[in-house]
Amino acid sequence: MNHDRAEIVEDLNRLMAEEVExxxxxxxxxxxxxxxxxxxxxxxxxxxxxxxxxHAEAIAKQIRVLGHIPQLKIELDLHASPTNLQDAMAEMxxxxxxxLDAYREVLPRVAGxxxxxxxxRKQISVETEHVQEIATLLE
Amino acid sequence: xxxxxxxxxxELTHSAAHHLxxxxxxxxxxxGWARVSDVxxxxxxxxxxxxxxxxxxxxxxxxxxxxxxxxxxxxxxxxAVQSVLAKKAVVKAFLTNVLNVPEPQAEIDSxxxxxxxxxxxxxxxxxxxxxxxxxxxxxxxxxxxxxxxxDQCPETRTCDVCQGHCLIQELQQATL
Numbered sequence: 001m002n003h004d005r006a007e008i009v010e011d012l013n014r015l016m017a018e019e020v021e022x023x024x025x026x027x028x029x030x031x032x033x034x035x036x037x038x039x040x041x042x043x044x045x046x047x048x049x050x051x052x053x054x055h056a057e058a059i060a061k062q063i064r065v066l067g068h069i070p071q072l073k074i075e076l077d078l079h080a081s082p083t084n085l086q087d088a089m090a091e092m093x094x095x096x097x098x099x100l101d102a103y104r105e106v107l108p109r110v111a112g113x114x115x116x117x118x119x120x121r122k123q124i125s126v127e128t129e130h131v132q133e134i135a136t137l138l139e
Numbered sequence: 140x141x142x143x144x145x146x147x148x149x150e151l152t153h154s155a156a157h158h159l160x161x162x163x164x165x166x167x168x169x170x171g172w173a174r175v176s177d178v179x180x181x182x183x184x185x186x187x188x189x190x191x192x193x194x195x196x197x198x199x200x201x202x203x204x205x206x207x208x209x210x211x212x213x214x215x216x217x218x219a220v221q222s223v224l225a226k227k228a229v230v231k232a233f234l235t236n237v238l239n240v241p242e243p244q245a246e247i248d249s250x251x252x253x254x255x256x257x258x259x260x261x262x263x264x265x266x267x268x269x270x271x272x273x274x275x276x277x278x279x280x281x282x283x284x285x286x287x288x289x290d291q292c293p294e295t296r297t298c299d300v301c302q303g304h305c306l307i308q309e310l311q312q313a314t315l
Contacts, residue, residue: 017185018186021188025191076188094194095190
């Protein structure tokens, strides 16, 4: 395996960590929310947990295709502080924006690998949609 | 307040201190500004985590951000970083130069206490180190005597330092 390929696997492991962390944040956020708004937000947070886990799995599959085992390295301490819908959405927007930027950063590095390029482009498209959706809710 | 609770009440947590230091170090090449992605790489954590942690640092006035999501230490953040780095440097120098602790261990231990020791303690440690390296013949003698001091615990396993509990024995049994 050449050096570039090793770096791509490292990039994919990082992307997977972003998604798994986002999953855990969505999961916990559901229980941090207070107030009647919580009911309205639950569906969105459930969607968030489902989609981030799907993304993590999709990335793991790409790593496997490259002949590697996904390496998950996360350090996370999610404090049990209550929050309101506005702050929760602002936090999730931040996480989604970072995921989007992370995918954008990886795109030029996979140029030439049709399969990976298509995969990353698709993820950018999906993440862009998420960011816009949450940003709209915060307007 | 009980002493141990002061750790919890410390405004600058270990994590916050490391985020600030990472911003400082990454920013050295870019006029103080750092990207979230570079801070994440420096700390070896995800961008999502960095980004959420930076929100808390911004609320406390440690950092400033711009419209491109670049981050920079605020004057308050700069003072905090300088203070933490100074404390780390003096503790590490004390551990390596005086206590003869190996450098890698001194790096770890100084990192653990860098944001916890108080300013007066840090200052006194600097004064003490300055005394030890001063021209005062007694200082040199103290340092030389200490370096050649081969300590042996008395058979009773207690002394003026330990006062009933053999500290060496307890440290040797400790797993940390």
